[in-house]
Amino acid sequence: MTDTQADVLIDVRGVCKTFANGVVALQDVSLQVRRGEVVCIVGPSGSGKSTLLRTLNALETISSGDVVVLGQSVHAARVDLDRLRARVGMVFQSFNLFPHKTALENLMLAPLVVSRTPAAEVRTRCEALLAKVGLADKHDAHPAQLSGGQQQRVAIARALAMQPDIMLFDEPTSALDPEKVNEVLDVMKLLAGEGMTMCVVTHEMGFARAVADRVVFMEAGEIVHQAAPASFFDAPDNERLRGFLGQIL
Ligand code: ADP
Ligand code: MG
DSSP, X not given: OOHHHHHEEEEEEEEEEEOTXXXXXXXXXXXXXXXXXXXXXXXXXXXXXXXXHHHHTTSSOOSEEEEEETTEETTSTTOOHHHHHHHEEEEOSSOOOOTTXXXXXXXXXXXXXXXXXXXXXXXXXXXXXXXXXXXXXXXXOOXXXXXXXXXXXXHHHHHHTTOOSEEEEESTTTTSOGGGHHHHHHHHHHHHHTTOEEEEEOSOHHHHHHHOSEEEEEETTEEEEEEOHHHHHHSOOOHHHHHHHHHHO
């Protein structure tokens, strides 16, 4: 493998996905994401953004094409899904924390089960991650005692606790009160600044403009256009993208 190929952490090749009910969610989608890149995926509701993201860690099957993540074809029969999902962290709109566990326990659970790392070492790493997302004083809080923004920051830290190579975010701020959105986006900006490879489905165009290396526009199951943020937002040379931006900006 050449250096260039090794640098492509996500390689989606001509993927089609038709759900059992006949809905075509993805039509010949191809997308490459290189190490350290931040790619924001935008588009109207129902355009296939979540489905695309979910195919990347095999939460969703594909009908045809190939998805190669970290050099591995993730829809092959013999994929180690636990290993894949440890290396590809995912954060959802709904925070999905374990309600009966503390913030720190939420972070420590998976690393203790999956890795052979000693508990003390896992604890130290997880405490550092809670501090990193601004929640050093919330180790012992249960999710119900935290605001939505705090819960989402715990969810991000929990994904990071597995030391992933890639982070996927599916509308991570859409369920938050407006005043809590920035505290989550700030954590994501921090990660991006550290060089994390990220795919972010979002309606936060300010975030996309400021943080993305590339913005991808999906419509009706297709990638219609992709470009660097400046050209994407300021000089969109695509009719359908202009229509979308005209509605939301
Ligand atoms: P987005 O995230 O852009 O809103 P989705 O990827 O969730 O879009 O959905 C794409 C299309 O696939 C939509 O028409 C949606 O209704 C359909 N869809 C999503 N999940 C399923 C499912 N599990 N079964 C059937 N249809 C689905
Ligand atoms: Mg979605």
